[in-house]
Amino acid sequence: MTFTFRPLDPLKDAELLHGWVTHPKAAFWMMQDARLQDVEREYMRIAAHEHHHAYLGLRGGEPAFLMEQYDPRYVELVGLYEPQPGDVGMHFLTPATDTPVHGFTRSVITAVMARLFEDPAVRRVVVEPDVANKAVHALNEAVGFVPEREIQKPEKKALLSFCTREQFFAATGTAATRTAATGTAATGAAV
Numbered sequence: 001m002t003f004t005f006r007p008l009d010p011l012k013d014a015e016l017l018h019g020w021v022t023h024p025k026a027a028f029w030m031m032q033d034a035r036l037q038d039v040e041r042e043y044m045r046i047a048a049h050e051h052h053h054a055y056l057g058l059r060g061g062e063p064a065f066l067m068e069q070y071d072p073r074y075v076e077l078v079g080l081y082e083p084q085p086g087d088v089g090m091h092f093l094t095p096a097t098d099t100p101v102h103g104f105t106r107s108v109i110t111a112v113m114a115r116l117f118e119d120p121a122v123r124r125v126v127v128e129p130d131v132a133n134k135a136v137h138a139l140n141e142a143v144g145f146v147p148e149r150e151i152q153k154p155e156k157k158a159l160l161s162f163c164t165r166e167q168f169f170a171a172t173g174t175a176a177t178r179t180a181a182t183g184t185a186a187t188g189a190a191v
Helices: 012-023 024-029 035-048 104-118 133-141 164-170
Strands: 003-008 052-061 061-068 086-094 124-127 146-152 158-162 177-179 183-187
Touching: 003 061, 003 104, 012 024, 012 035, 012 061, 086 104, 104 124, 104 133, 104 164, 124 177, 124 183, 133 158, 158 164, 164 183
Parallel strands: 086 124
Antiparallel strands: 003 052, 003 183, 052 061, 061 086, 124 158, 146 158, 177 183
C-alpha cells in the first residue's frame, strides 16, 4: 500500500477527525468526550506549536489515518527520559471501519516510520503508548520498537519504547521513497 502525507488543516479536517478520535476504537487517543470545537482547538494548538506537527495520511488521495510528529525534548516526554540527538516522537491513529483491510494498520505504521526516517537527522523514533494498549505494542514490535520501561505521564502509564533506523529496516526491510509530484510518499509492506 502506498500513502502520501499532507499537513492537517485544523479547521477543514476537524469534522473528519472528530469522528475518528471520539469513536470507541480510539479510546487510547483520550478524546472520547471531545466536541467538534475541542478537536479544532487541539489541532490548532498543534499547528501553532513549533515542535509538534499533525498530518493526514492519504490513500488514493483520501484521508486514511492521522499522524503526529513531535520533538520529545519539548513535547510529551519532557523530563521523563534523556533525549538523544536525532530523537523524534510519533503518534498515529487509524480510524474505525466497517470494512477492515487485513494488514492495513501495519502498513500505516510502516509508512509512518518510513516517512520519519526520510529525514536523515532522525536517528531514533520514540513512542509512549498506554501500557494497556496491547494492540499497538504488537504493531510497534513488528516495525522494530524495543520497550525500555514504563513511565508515568500525567494522563497515563506509558510504555516508553525506541526504534532506531537500523532496527526499523531490519524488522521491515522497508525503505522510504520521495515523489516529486505528490509530495511525500511512503510505502508500507502489506501483511
